[in-house]
Amino acid sequence: MNNYPQASRILVAIDCIIFGFDGKDIKLLLIKRNFEPEKGKWSLMGGFLNAEEDLADGAVRILYNLTGLKDIYVEQLETFGKADRDPGERTVSVVFFALIKIDDHDSEAVKSHNASWITLDARPKLIFDHEKMVTRAIEHLKYNAALHPIGFELLPERFTIPQLQKLYEAIYNIPIDRRNFSRKLLSTGLLIDTGQKNNNSATKKATLYKLDAERYKTKFHSFWNFMPDSMKSQ
Amino acid sequence: MNNYPQASRILVAIDCIIFGFDGKDIKLLLIKRNFEPEKGKWSLMGGFLNAEEDLADGAVRILYNLTGLKDIYVEQLETFGKADRDPGERTVSVVFFALIKIDDHDSEAVKSHNASWITLDARPKLIFDHEKMVTRAIEHLKYNAALHPIGFELLPERFTIPQLQKLYEAIYNIPIDRRNFSRKLLSTGLLIDTGQKNNNSATKKATLYKLDAERYKTKFHSFWNFMPDSMKSQ
């Protein structure tokens, strides 16, 4: 069966931008390629879409191979399709955006892929158009974290409001007023007080919250103002 | 040169969702296929990505073929990649989202492609997964028109505030308070009073505005609240 004899068949790649948060900095999971081409250079984790594989399944497969995690937050970000983007052969790359709880990942799998967590500031030069992909992903993170409750995906299941604030301060690289932030967050009704306190604090222990899973699902697509208005015009 | 001998080469299609506004309803430009496969059925305008063509150029080419327009608002929306989405052959489709000023298009080109403007409510069953693509595009329009000044792309260069309001009411299918809408719009500083009045009105003639091109560019990525808050939680 060949309905489209004149059309070109093209390689379809999948590349993954994987963000994590260590309590202080936003980090990217990048691999130092130990295979050709471009062996020894830094790149995003990726692979090719298989002939009979759904696109979304391909992304999950590649993310699982690197992190050992299956239930992580993934969004399709954008497809990069400049004709000359891969000098080896014409390749269209579908880029996925993933947020993971950094402590959950399988460090053996990461090590075997020659991958490392690298802060955004310290990221090396990347192959092909991967730097553009990362830039686009950072924009996406900044844009969406202000409107939708995705920040939680980067934190442990139980987290404190100060932790969440540090996360947002890292994303936007600005200081946020503690009191206004706390008021805004609690008013969303997304947070449930677990009754527990954080114990890795050297001073006053903060309350541990968890997400209200039901509300999180139903309200995910609402718009929120997680950030001060002044930030949103940036 | 074949660096990736084991990977599969796949057809890459481009499909375009083209929105227009006739002053009353949001419309979609759909084609009734006069070619195989699925001849006689309704679908989105599309085509295959050429071997040495940039992805974005492919979208512009396909949009130009159908509408005769080159400078239109286009965004990449999402790539659809279910393994079985095209029964003819495995095809990954990159979907583009376009907004056009409905009076500007080349009606001869549209006619020759067997295409028609169809209101959202009246749209027929579409081939493959095109209905999912349309649903996704409508979501995207609703989401983005509330936050960014994209509605203007559907109106003539000179437009009135009541026209703009009818557009937003059509997008969200809700009535909007005239006075609050006008105040909010003018406060963005995006509108320039042309000094002219609309003359296709049977009663009081409305002021014609145009976009402040400079402000439009620099402020495009700011968040705005074009819609009442009550709407945004839907």
Added chain:
DNA sequence: GTTTTTAGTGTAGTATTGACACAATTTAAA
């Protein structure tokens, strides 16, 4: 002229936000 329809502006009450101060908790050092 009078009526009908649409456009343009104003205002008062309410809710949200931003900028701030103060009290409470915990550990470590004095």
Added chain:
DNA sequence: TTTAAATTGTGTCAATACTACACTAAAAAC
């Protein structure tokens, strides 16, 4: 044991933005 330092939790007030309204002006039809 007390004190200091750091961090968390809560409260208040003024400014701003939003909502729900009412009124005036312009244009054409009768």
